[in-house]
Amino acid sequence: MNEVAYKLSPAAQGNPMETTVTRSTRSMPQSGMPATAIREHLQQLDLPEPYAHFARAFRGPQDVQEIGKWAYDQFMSENGFFSMYLPYMQTIEQEVIAMGVSLLHPQATSTGNFTSGGTESNFSGMHAARNWARVHKPKVKKPNVVAPLTIHPSFQKAARYLDVEVITTDLDANGRGIAANIAAAINDNTVMLAASAPSWHFANIDPIPEIAALAVQHGLWMHVDGCVGGYVNPFLEQLGEKLTPWDFRVPGVMSISADLHKFGYCPKPASTIYWREAALQEYHYVAVDDPFLGQYKLAGFSGSRSAGPIFAAWSVFNYLGMDGYLRLTRRLLDLKKRLTEEISAIEGLKVWQIDVMPMHFHSERAPTAAVYQGLFDKGWLMLGLVKPEAITICVDPALTDDDVTLFLKDLREVTERILAGGDAKAGTIRYG
Ligand SMILES: Cc1ncc(COP(=O)(O)O)c(C=O)c1O
16 A cells, blocks of 8 residues: 555644645655545544535535535546537526526526636626627727726636726716726727626625616627525515516617526526527537537537536435425524624624625734634634725535534634733735
């Protein structure tokens, strides 16, 4: 047996989030390790719940996770590459798309594609818009996209791949885009407008009807980033929450990204990009004619991909149905209410007003970065905002009442200790 020594870093004893392993060798072992030894080593790295909870978001309760995992495992080795050709796989993928788009006030031919995540879905929207503009706006040589400042960084990333410029515009006091600012930024090279429903940063929905009206007026592609909201907004609306209209019911909205692996509660990596009309989907594809292999025309970035996430999404959708999603959305609202009330009762902590999720709060007395570090030292791995400083809570229905009780106890202790003059080392707040 190959002797490979791993040891946990000393920091791990203080904070499980700082767990690292050092390996004595970096070369391929000559002979394999027993499966039990592999399991033992890797189990040491399995971060404890509930401390890792927010880093693992977004998940449904245990039963939802189990059906997703089961289907994932069964179909993990199937190649999703073949969903274009193999009828059973095609049917499963198309049913996921049909079920998903049915939530978005679809038009007669609205359709979509399965992708690996929000980043790829947003990329796909921008890529299609750029290709569409090459046909419909041939005079544009240096295309740009105009969007509120809160457009997710995956947009800037896509723009760099695609050599498109992103022009960002200022927000209102609640962190929403302002249509007049978008209007003022549109120029002869603009091909697309984009907005969020909601943004990650402030969890608020941009004024999508007004921005989409500008797109119609100027003949532009309008994309809605519904990565966070795509699979929760429809249920919030059914439960009576008054959200700004954000989906295909809004004239001019041509594409919507919606993440299955956020509030769809499907195992990662899984997202969807939806097209208002089937004709728009054609701008998504890149068809290559290979001299030996023939036509190579696949959805999205990937070639070979696991069919696991597609079958898992199909299973979670069918397992939950509308009733299940409504039940989990009610739970989400209960968790939001409890967390809002109890965090607000801690001295100096302010919970932000949000339309959807995730939750954010900051501290007006103890420095927010010190509260963040204090939580980290207790083992909680949190995301946050750098400016203005805030701590993000990725609430999902996998969070139990006991998890919330422990989190609130730790948050109260940390904040009170800092306010009492205790250690106030500021941490580095991170989103990604
Ligand atoms: C609004 C929004 N868009 C896009 C993304 C990117 O999603 P992913 O991390 O799945 O690529 C995120 C991720 O948090 C998001 O919040």
